[in-house]
Amino acid sequence: MAxxxxxxxxxxxxxxxxxxxxxxxxxxxxxxxxxxxREAMKELGYHPNFNARSLANKSxxxxxxxxxxxxxxxxxxxxxxxxxxxxSAKVHQLDYGLYLSTGQSEDEIFEEVQDMVQGRRVDxxxxxxxxxxxxxxxxxxxxxxxxxxIGRPYDDTxxxxxxxxxxxxxxxxxxxxxxxxxxxxxIAFIGGNLDFVVTIDHMQGYDRALRNAGIEPRxxxxxxxEELQEGGQEAxxxxxxxxxxxxxxxxxxxxxxxxxxxxxxxxxxxxPDDISIISFNNVMISELSTPPMTTVDINxxxxxYEGANCLIDLILHPDIGARxxxxxxxxxxxxxTQRLATNAVAPEVN
Amino acid sequence: MAxxxxxxxxxxxxxxxxxxxxxxxxxxxxxxxxxxxREAMKELGYHPNFNARSLANKSxxxxxxxxxxxxxxxxxxxxxxxxxxxxSAKVHQLDYGLYLSTGQSEDEIFEEVQDMVQGRRVDxxxxxxxxxxxxxxxxxxxxxxxxxxIGRPYDDTxxxxxxxxxxxxxxxxxxxxxxxxxxxxxIAFIGGNLDFVVTIDHMQGYDRALRNAGIEPRxxxxxxxEELQEGGQEAxxxxxxxxxxxxxxxxxxxxxxxxxxxxxxxxxxxxPDDISIISFNNVMISELSTPPMTTVDINxxxxxYEGANCLIDLILHPDIGARxxxxxxxxxxxxxTQRLATNAVAPEVN
DNA sequence: ATGAAAGCGCTAACAA
DNA sequence: TTGTTAGCGCTTTCAT
Numbered sequence: 030m031a032x033x034x035x036x037x038x039x040x041x042x043x044x045x046x047x048x049x050x051x052x053x054x055x056x057x058x059x060x061x062x063x064x065x066x067r068e069a070m071k072e073l074g075y076h077p078n079f080n081a082r083s084l085a086n087k088s089x090x091x092x093x094x095x096x097x098x099x100x101x102x103x104x105x106x107x108x109x110x111x112x113x114x115x116x117s118a119k120v121h122q123l124d125y126g127l128y129l130s131t132g133q134s135e136d137e138i139f140e141e142v143q144d145m146v147q148g149r150r151v152d153x154x155x156x157x158x159x160x161x162x163x164x165x166x167x168x169x170x171x172x173x174x175x176x177x178x179i180g181r182p183y184d185d186t187x188x189x190x191x192x193x194x195x196x197x198x199x200x201x202x203x204x205x206x207x208x209x210x211x212x213x214x215x216i217a218f219i220g221g222n223l224d225f226v227v228t229i230d231h232m233q234g235y236d237r238a239l240r241n242a243g244i245e246p247r248x249x250x251x252x253x254x255e256e257l258q259e260g261g262q263e264a265x266x267x268x269x270x271x272x273x274x275x276x277x278x279x280x281x282x283x284x285x286x287x288x289x290x291x292x293x294x295x296x297x298x299x300x301p302d303d304i305s306i307i308s309f310n311n312v313m314i315s316e317l318s319t320p321p322m323t324t325v326d327i328n329x330x331x332x333x334y335e336g337a338n339c340l341i342d343l344i345l346h347p348d349i350g351a352r353x354x355x356x357x358x359x360x361x362x363x364x365x366t367q368r369l370a371t372n373a374v375a376p377e378v379n
Numbered sequence: 380m381a382x383x384x385x386x387x388x389x390x391x392x393x394x395x396x397x398x399x400x401x402x403x404x405x406x407x408x409x410x411x412x413x414x415x416x417r418e419a420m421k422e423l424g425y426h427p428n429f430n431a432r433s434l435a436n437k438s439x440x441x442x443x444x445x446x447x448x449x450x451x452x453x454x455x456x457x458x459x460x461x462x463x464x465x466x467s468a469k470v471h472q473l474d475y476g477l478y479l480s481t482g483q484s485e486d487e488i489f490e491e492v493q494d495m496v497q498g499r500r501v502d503x504x505x506x507x508x509x510x511x512x513x514x515x516x517x518x519x520x521x522x523x524x525x526x527x528x529i530g531r532p533y534d535d536t537x538x539x540x541x542x543x544x545x546x547x548x549x550x551x552x553x554x555x556x557x558x559x560x561x562x563x564x565x566i567a568f569i570g571g572n573l574d575f576v577v578t579i580d581h582m583q584g585y586d587r588a589l590r591n592a593g594i595e596p597r598x599x600x601x602x603x604x605e606e607l608q609e610g611g612q613e614a615x616x617x618x619x620x621x622x623x624x625x626x627x628x629x630x631x632x633x634x635x636x637x638x639x640x641x642x643x644x645x646x647x648x649x650x651p652d653d654i655s656i657i658s659f660n661n662v663m664i665s666e667l668s669t670p671p672m673t674t675v676d677i678n679x680x681x682x683x684y685e686g687a688n689c690l691i692d693l694i695l696h697p698d699i700g701a702r703x704x705x706x707x708x709x710x711x712x713x714x715x716t717q718r719l720a721t722n723a724v725a726p727e728v729n
Numbered sequence: 730a731t732g733a734a735a736g737c738g739c740t741a742a743c744a745a
Numbered sequence: 746t747t748g749t750t751a752g753c754g755c756t757t758t759c760a761t
Binding site: 031074075076077078079080081083084089091094102104105106107109110111113114117118120121125126127128129131132133137143144146147148149150257261284287288290291294312313314316317318319320321 | 381424425426427428429430431433434439441444452454455456457459460461463464467468470471475476477478479481482483487493494496497498499500607611634637638640641644662663664666667668669670671
């Protein structure tokens with residue numbers, strides 16, 4: 030068996046409880062004995078047993094990460110390593126650990142979350158996605174278990190939920206306005222999975238900007254696709270088959286944009302000369318597209334970092350109220366956007 | 380407090396030990412009582428306490444994942460979500476959980492691993508990288524703790540280590556030979572971090588193929604870069620500044636290839652007309668480069684899946700010997716390679 | 730087939 | 746300041 034607190038106690042000629050107090054650095058132990066105990070620990074190579082600790086403590090010092098179902102390709106988005114990096118950073122500072130969900134389907138994930146919560150496997154949970162009708166959110170909320178959402182809850186009836194999000198509505202609106210100012214009138218929107226709240230927020234921002242500009246959004250300019258890569262490509266096929274082709278595209282995700290640009294390239298439609306593109310996220314590779322894409326940097330790392338921050342606060346001070354943190358975004362202008370060529374459509378002079 | 384085994388026992392009018400036996404589905408309990416107990420569990424919404432279980436059991440049913448230090452951009456490689464997806468799949472089948480390392484530096488990671496091992500936080504560990512001189516590997520080996528490496532140990536003196544790898548030497552050799560057969564003589568190699576074993580294997584495969592073809596490898600055709608994106612771009616600058624430019628590039632990683640192609644594009648060097656490229660990994664986005672890249676599919680998902688498989692075997696049957704699994708790779712020909720244009724260099728007729 | 734009780738390694742209330 | 750002891754929730758002999 031591994032070496033326990035008793036062994037240390039024996040070696041240092043103190044009681045186990047004293048050792049325990051030394052571990053938690055209790056001020057009620059004299060420096061001399063602390064030293065003695067610490068030495069014994071070093072010598073014996075003592076490491077506290079986690080489960081025993083958690084059991085006695087009712088605190089695991091670990092937080093659970095719930096991903097979207099990993100069967101899906103969604104998971105391959107570099108978004109995830111990056112949020113996790115942010116979460117890791119914060120969590121590590123405060124000596125928390127990370128436990129990962131492994132479920133491949135919604136049902137499996139739901140079960141896992143139940144086990145984490147009821148089995149006291151984690152002290153809190155971060156949801157790495159936000160879906161429209163989500164049992165997990167409802168469950169966590171009912172259980173009053175500490176959790177935070179990266180994104181936002183869709184259901185407004187659920188009060189008191191802490192989340193960390195971007196202002197995705199605003200971002201999409203701004204981006205649309207920008208395209209409008211560049212003279213584009215035919216702006217299409219390629220969204221992700223409609224189950225995700227972010228997709229809805231994007232679309233509404235887009236919609237609003239158009240309407241504000243007096244343009245009636247057209248159904249055939251709005252498409253949604255689940256899959257990241259194929260999705261982008263299919264969307265392009267659909268849109269470019271339209272009698273009146275769009276001159277600008279707003280794409281939900283940088284990875285999708287890669288697919289979009291691939292397909293456009295095959296069709297010999299040039300970016301940005303023939304068509305402008307703006308997308309969202311600004312993951313690491315985004316600047317490596319040819320041409321480098323204009324995109325909205327949503328500060329993924331900070332979404333994670335702040336999420337972890339909020340969660341740990343919530344765990345430590347359960348009485349603290351719910352927080353809603355908005356991480357600022359920023360449009361990164363690169364080379365996929367351009368003023369609408371005047372020969373395309375006669376510009377209104379107004 | 381949450382509901383415990385005792386509550387269930389009371390409700391079902393049996394002893395706690397009986398409930399425990401029902402949980403582990405012991406054959407020594409009658410079907411009738413099993414039913415009764417199960418019903419009580421359902422009704423009360425019982426979920427076993429994880430830590431209590433682990434403590435009594437000396438088994439946590441969770442495996443630790445050790446990543447390269449996440450401070451580094453390495454972590455952003457879509458490689459990681461994909462291995463994890465493979466690991467998840469296997470691990471989930473057998474009801475294991477995943478615990479993630481969060482260390483940002485080598486020292487932090489080493490400490491974490493120690494805690495995981497000595498603190499009995501996990502039953503086994505998967506190393507998601509393989510570095511040349513690695514304390515973690517040495518430690519795990521000394522402790523005889525169950526672990527597997529994705530990749531391979533560099534130090535041959537460490538016997539009995541289970542690992543799951545590709546034949547990276549062979550892959551690099553084949554790829555070089557392929558380029559040779561396409562008429563290329565000036566083939567450069569852009570490697571990753573030299574601390575990683577895979578980089579060394581790649582380079583040696585490249586080296587061997589050239590020598591076999593009677594070509595002396597040139598130092599200035601071999602460059603290494605740590606960072607994924609910038610790396611690729613800098614490498615191109617270096618190589619294209621050479622008096623005798625390479626006509627083909629072997630790039631360590633698809634993401635790097637994106638950087639390479641970006642830079643090449645800026646220099647108006649056309650792929651594949653002016654220069655051919657082959658890289659490694661075939662992550663999801665690889666097919667979305669323009670033009671789509673020729674790359675070696677290393678079957679990342681399976682690396683993870685098999686790694687998890689081996690580890691769990693190792694945990695369940697500690698007496699089983701070390702295994703070395705080689706996951707097959709496969710060159711995916713897309714559009715970044717081409718026979719050397721004859722006007723570039725006079726081909727030898729031989 | 731089932732129950733009683735000890736123990737996994739640690740913490741915390743209570744004593745001293 | 747330190748020791749004693751009773752749990753934390755579960756598993757597992759050992760009885761019955």
